[in-house]
Amino acid sequence: MKIKSAKKHCPAGAKSGAKLKSHMRRWEALALKKSLVRLPERRARFVGDSGMEIKRLYTPLDLRENDYLRDLGFPGEPPFTRGAQPTMYRSRFWTMRQYAGFGTAQETNQRYRYLLKHGQTGLSVAFDLPTQIGYDCDHPLAEGEVGKVGVAISTLQDAEDLFRGIPLDKVSTSMTINSTAAILLAMYIAVAEKQGVRTESLEGTIQNDILKEYAARGTYIYPPRESMRVITDIFAFCRKRLPKFNPISISGYHIREAGSSAVQEAAFTIANGIAYVEAALESGMDVDSFASRLSFFFNAHNNFLEETAKFRAARRLWASIMRDRFKTRDPKSAVMRFHVQTAGSTLTAQQPDNNIVRVAFQAMSAVMGGAQSLHTNSRDEALALPTEDSVRIALRTQQLLAHESGIADTIDPLGGSYAVEALTGEIEAGAREYLKKIALMGGAVKAIEAGFMQSEIADSAYRHQREVESGNRVVVGVNRFQSPEPPGRQVLRVSPSVERRQRRKLAVFRRKRNLRRAQAALEGVKNAAGGTDNVVPPILEAVKSGATLGEISDALREIFGEHREI
Secondary structure, eight states, X not given: OOOOOOOOOOOHHHHHHHHHHHHHHHHIIIIIHXXXXXXXXXXXXXXXXXXXXXXXXXXXXXXXXXXXIIIIOOTTSTTOTTOSSSSGGGTXXXXXXXXXXXXXXXXXXXXXXXXXXXXXXXXXXXXXXXHHTTOOTTSGGGTTTTTSSSBOOOSHHHHHHHTTTOOTTTSOEEEEOSXXXXXXXXXXXXXXXXXXXXXXXXXXXXXXXXXXXXXXXXXXXXOHHHHHHHHHHHHHHHHHHOTTEESEXXXXXXXXXXXXXXXXXXXXXXXXXXXXXXXXXXXXXXGGGTGGGEEEEEEEOSOHHHHHHHHHHHHHHHHHHHHHTSOOOSGGGGOOEEEEEEOGGXXXXXXXXXXXXXXXXXXXXXXXXXXXXXXXXXXXXXXXXXXXXXXHHHHHHHHHHHHTSOTTSSSSTTTTOHHHHHHHHHHHHHXXXXXXXXXXXXXXXXXXXXXXXXXXXXXXXXXXXXXXXXTXXXXXXXXXXXXXXXXXXXXXXXXXXXXXXHHHXXXXXXXXXXXXXXXXXXXXXXXXXXXXXXXXXXXXXXXXXXXXXXXXXXXXXXXXXXXXXX
């Protein structure tokens, strides 16, 4: 058989690309040019929340570098761009996990029961400021803050009241707690044991993400090195005792609330995630022994396409880092599972009913982006803690998306969109640039200590505020489309009596406990903190022995010291 000489030819893809370019130039010169004469565009340049230019039109030309199997793949398989699980919401909806907590444990327990009755599928605990920074409700620094932004928890009895009548073997619980995460985890375990629930069956998450506290939020207690030690101790403890529990929720939410862009949110969250993995490896753990239990927490803002792309980009970027940098062998170790909360910073006190709509399309971007669980904010949160009516509407928003919108019926429904795929690539590229800068500084801890992340977030927040004040960024009801506000909207108020009742309850608890046993347990906490033993088991013993949250925190303060921002 005679072999013909190969003809020089242009690949089919290049031919089609050249043809498309030619057609696009003709469209721009004829149809578009005529249209712009009659109807000029609303602004000279369109940009997303991250400052990326939004093109007039996206076509296959914007995806020329994409390789489907390399860059998108299939759900449940690397690079996980299209989803963490093979069937996603066709098998089960995301967990509807409404963040709630205020006043006393009994009051918050009633709110949890109300939400579960109306179809919530997971709990999410908001703690008050004293609980977050390790003070009992009778500490002088707690005055005026008890029960205000979350539930007040000082003792194991408070934790028992918080979860009374809620079977912890049937409901997963997320706790937004960081500096005192080990103490609240110990209380949760002790409550479960009193219910007769085996710790091995407990499901849920503690936030336990201290790096973003230094960068964006501020509820830290101990210096970074000591805080990282506690976090890796929690990793090791959960690996042995709570195999179904997520020992950390690496949080971009608060970074975004502080004013970061979408690109910064993804980059700084992943940089912190890298730091936690490195700390666990340095403590002697094998990456595949803990990586599959790492979870993440993101914000859903207003720019629908950019937010959807952000979730997809973050999942793809994390998978590549776990594979290429940390050499994971178990595919589950490279999966980014994440919770999403709609953006509190976008809620307005003016025309608060508009927030219902904002929350709906923010939540839709989270679902389109493949979230594993979701909290939808309530319309009145710019005014006060939400009322029962408001939290019901917020929960119904999720239920409408799940059962009526159809978006959960197919996996990654925006996958393949020229705009979404192009934005996914741009956000990933922007995040990689930030990660390179942070690596050159020595990692996330060094970057935070140098004030790099804080400065970048502050600059982004300043740009955003300037755009709002100048009118270049429209906020409906605030700088455009204002209307007179009706007086006297009903809001939830936390009574000042809450603090007095909590203090009386704590005093009774202290009188009834075995003080000698509690003091001995606190010495055990100090000994572990001053040595190399895991601090979680002695903290659990201290909780069971009647030591309070403030006392355990003070024991750690005595050994670790306190962080002071320079």
